[in-house]
Amino acid sequence: MLTVTGKLPFGMKIGETTHQEFEIREPLVEDMVEAEKTVSPTDLHAFNLEMLARVTVRVGSFEGPFSVGMFRRLKRHDYNALVQGMMQADNLGKPVSSGEAAT
Incomplete structure (x- = not known):
């Protein structure tokens, strides 16, 4: 499955640890x-x-x-980074037209 990785500007606190790196699938x-x-x-x-x-x-x-609750507690910039990552992952799954080069 196609995935995208990125970094949260502030991070998501899970337990006692604040995590910044994320991976999102298509x-x-x-x-x-x-x-x-x-x-x-x-x-x-x-x-x-x-x-x-x-x-x-x-x-x-x-x-x-x-859970949804984990994402509700994020700062806006972290939420935006995740949504951008989700959109990038979605774009990875688009078919390549005959006029475009595959990346």
Whole structure:
């Protein structure tokens, strides 16, 4: 599965440790369907939190499970970094058109 790694500007505190590195996998349709069972996709931030809880592979050495509540406690810049990572992971799964070079 395709993944993206990045760094949280402030970090996510899990137990006594604040972790900054993260890894997010490519979102699947199944993730969206499960997230929609909990919140409406029109509630953008709540939907993104549901998606992040599903597609985050790890934060630092913590490999889950992740809950929405863990992401709710983040600073805005950390949330934005994770959402950007999720979008980058989603773009990794896009097919390459005949006019584009694969990377």
